[in-house]
Amino acid sequence: MEDGTSDLPYRVCHDDTKGRFLVATRDIKPFELVLRDETELVVPARPDAGDACCACLAQGPQEKFRCACGLTLCSEDCPQRHAHPAEECRVLSNLKPLAAGKAAKFLLPLRVLRAAENAPALWGHIRY
Ligand SMILES: [Zn+2]
Ligand SMILES: [Zn+2]
Secondary structure (H helix, E strand, C coil), X not given: CCCCCCCCCEEEXXXXXXXXXXXXXXXXXXXXXXXXXXXXXXXXXXXXXXXXXXXXXXXXXXXXXXXXXXXXXXCCCCCCHHHCCHHHHHHHHHHCCCCCCCHHXXXXXXXXXXXXXXXXXXXXXXXX
């Protein structure tokens, strides 16, 4: 095919009940890379629990850093610190007095709204 998709070992299908899904179009070899996807939006499962970094999602007993907004980060210099930008930190800090220590619960909606504003291509995949 001239559209550059002929090498793909799958095709995208749609079903009104199941939504979009992939169907293999040829045998796929063990360990063959068939799909690469970039993570655009991450949020720990329990952002207020403090057991995972709210930027890189690292878990475990490593050093923890409590940001001024109340989120837990693995360190002040987390390699994914950009995932928690100053704008998000400011909004969560403003929510702290109103949310009785649960401002981190607003992390997912904040990041989805930021994605809608800053990454329209991603938002096109998220919305219904
Ligand atoms: Zn981290
Ligand atoms: Zn913060």
